[in-house]
Amino acid sequence: MKKHLTRATKDYLKAIYALSVNGLSASTNDLAKRLNIAAASVTGMIKRLAQTNPPLVDYRKHHGVTLTPTGEQAALEIIRHHRLLETYLHDSLGFSWDEVHEEAERLEHVISEKFEARIDKVLGHPTHDPHGDPIPDLNLVMPQKASTRLSTLRPPQEAIIERVNDEDGNLLRYLQEKSLVPGSKLKIRAHSPFDGNLTLEINGEEIILGPAVTHHIFIKEA
Amino acid sequence: MKKHLTRATKDYLKAIYALSVNGLSASTNDLAKRLNIAAASVTGMIKRLAQTNPPLVDYRKHHGVTLTPTGEQAALEIIRHHRLLETYLHDSLGFSWDEVHEEAERLEHVISEKFEARIDKVLGHPTHDPHGDPIPDLNLVMPQKASTRLSTLRPPQEAIIERVNDEDGNLLRYLQEKSLVPGSKLKIRAHSPFDGNLTLEINGEEIILGPAVTHHIFIKEA
DNA sequence: ATACACTTTTAGCCTAACCTAAATTTTATT
DNA sequence: AATAAAATTTAGGTTAGGCTAAAAGTGTAT
Ligand SMILES: [Mn+2]
Ligand SMILES: [Mn+2]
Ligand SMILES: [Mn+2]
Ligand SMILES: [Mn+2]
Numbered sequence: 001m002k003k004h005l006t007r008a009t010k011d012y013l014k015a016i017y018a019l020s021v022n023g024l025s026a027s028t029n030d031l032a033k034r035l036n037i038a039a040a041s042v043t044g045m046i047k048r049l050a051q052t053n054p055p056l057v058d059y060r061k062h063h064g065v066t067l068t069p070t071g072e073q074a075a076l077e078i079i080r081h082h083r084l085l086e087t088y089l090h091d092s093l094g095f096s097w098d099e100v101h102e103e104a105e106r107l108e109h110v111i112s113e114k115f116e117a118r119i120d121k122v123l124g125h126p127t128h129d130p131h132g133d134p135i136p137d138l139n140l141v142m143p144q145k146a147s148t149r150l151s152t153l154r155p156p157q158e159a160i161i162e163r164v165n166d167e168d169g170n171l172l173r174y175l176q177e178k179s180l181v182p183g184s185k186l187k188i189r190a191h192s193p194f195d196g197n198l199t200l201e202i203n204g205e206e207i208i209l210g211p212a213v214t215h216h217i218f219i220k221e222a
Numbered sequence: 223m224k225k226h227l228t229r230a231t232k233d234y235l236k237a238i239y240a241l242s243v244n245g246l247s248a249s250t251n252d253l254a255k256r257l258n259i260a261a262a263s264v265t266g267m268i269k270r271l272a273q274t275n276p277p278l279v280d281y282r283k284h285h286g287v288t289l290t291p292t293g294e295q296a297a298l299e300i301i302r303h304h305r306l307l308e309t310y311l312h313d314s315l316g317f318s319w320d321e322v323h324e325e326a327e328r329l330e331h332v333i334s335e336k337f338e339a340r341i342d343k344v345l346g347h348p349t350h351d352p353h354g355d356p357i358p359d360l361n362l363v364m365p366q367k368a369s370t371r372l373s374t375l376r377p378p379q380e381a382i383i384e385r386v387n388d389e390d391g392n393l394l395r396y397l398q399e400k401s402l403v404p405g406s407k408l409k410i411r412a413h414s415p416f417d418g419n420l421t422l423e424i425n426g427e428e429i430i431l432g433p434a435v436t437h438h439i440f441i442k443e444a
Numbered sequence: 445a446t447a448c449a450c451t452t453t454t455a456g457c458c459t460a461a462c463c464t465a466a467a468t469t470t471t472a473t474t
Numbered sequence: 475a476a477t478a479a480a481a482t483t484t485a486g487g488t489t490a491g492g493c494t495a496a497a498a499g500t501g502t503a504t
Binding site: 228230231259260262263266267270283284 | 490491492493494495498499500
Binding site: 089093094095099102103106107109110111112114115118119122 | 311315316317321324325328329331332333334336337340341344
């Protein structure tokens with residue numbers, strides 16, 4: 001019964017997936033903000049997603065949506081496309097890591113399974129995109145995702161950057177300049193209680209980062 | 223005044239360009255057939271293309287459309303994308319020449335100028351796609367296109383294949399099997415008057431081809 | 445010059461996805 | 475428990491781009 005998912009549909013599924021990582025349902029307002037669409041429009045679309053056959057989402061009026069297994073599969077398929085594309089654009093075509101997101105956002109909807117398979121092979125079946133986000137495998141199993149924010153660390157903890165938020169190009173350019181990229185090792189030297197600034201050592205240098213930065217860096221403790 | 227051309231708009235412009243190679247205007251019916259859209263819908267769309275600012279087409283009721291300079295630029299931009307993509311998919315990603323058209327048809331609408339520039343560079347600024355079609359250059363100047371059909375040759379003419387029609391995957395697979403690809407040299411040995419069959423020599427072998435094949439192969443005389 | 449076939453346009457409808465404004469429901473605060 | 479604020483849904487509208495059926499225009503063959 002599943003025909004062809006439109007671009008708008010896929011964007012909604014991806015957004016719902018992203019907002020449901022916590023296991024909770026995604027709210028109309030949060031979806032509206034993330035998709036840059038009026039809340040009323042989101043309600044309308046959600047209702048249609050819930051009425052497809054098979055349904056793509058479960059919807060309880062006034063209580064948000066969650067993905068059905070069908071919807072989640074579709075979301076994972078698109079996320080796989082997105083992250084493989086980002087990796088390909090970065091590693092094979094020389095895009096910088098702040099440019100890949102926007103391009104992948106458009107390409108993810110139109111590439112064939114053949115294209116996906118080709119770049120997956122060329123890249124050697126990568127497991128993470130340039131920002132450290134995990135790439136769902138061929139069976140659409142999503143590896144665990146780093147969820148500890150750098151902002152939660154306190155001296156004298158040490159950590160390795162695992163991934164960074166890829167949605168803000170300006171932030172990405174800043175992070176690259178400071179070598180705040182996946183794989184980098186850092187040691188927490190100090191924490192300022194009121195502004196939340198962290199002083200940390202990276203590559204032998206000391207830098208101070210505010211919460212607007214550390215909130216978007218995810219680490220694993222070293 | 224022009225913001226962003228929709229996918230449908232770009233498809234129309236490309237089709238009008240293709241149907242106007244002869245210098246004549248494109249008819250409603252021919253566009254409908256090529257785009258797989260009802261003739262009435264084509265009339266509706268054409269009217270809108272003629273009313274954009276600046277106009278993309280010139281339209282005279284009952285007498286077809288032609289591209290304005292603005293429309294032609296837009297068409298050439300898409301054709302450049304299409305042919306660069308076909309070349310990239312073929313040369314760099316290992317797609318066979320009968321698979322590239324369909325994939326490029328979807329990708330051509332979403333790649334950025336950055337993506338275009340990157341693959342153009344990786345490919346070494348190619349001038350022809352895998353089927354021998356010329357690629358408009360960076361200034362959107364379209365090289366001359368081979369227009370002599372193999373079907374018009376008679377013994378004992380000799381020729382080199384310059385390009386083949388890329389719209390039918392089955393034909394392309396057949397042609398490849400017979401080495402009827404751009405660059406191949408052939409000698410006309412015989413012509414059958416009623417069925418139009420041509421007997422020709424290629425790579426030292428003799429083959430007989432009907433008009434359904436020879437009509438879609440374009441050559442330059444050797 | 446007329447008649448008929450073919451092409452094209454008009455008229456009226458439809459769907460997907462958006463929008464704003466108004467109504468309603470939920471939730472948070474007293 | 476009442477009310478105010480915030481979130482959500484409903485109602486009504488728009489635009490792009492399709493569709494079919496019917497009307498009208500064009501060109502050809504007698
Ligand atoms: Mn896929
Ligand atoms: Mn990413
Ligand atoms: Mn371009
Ligand atoms: Mn081609």
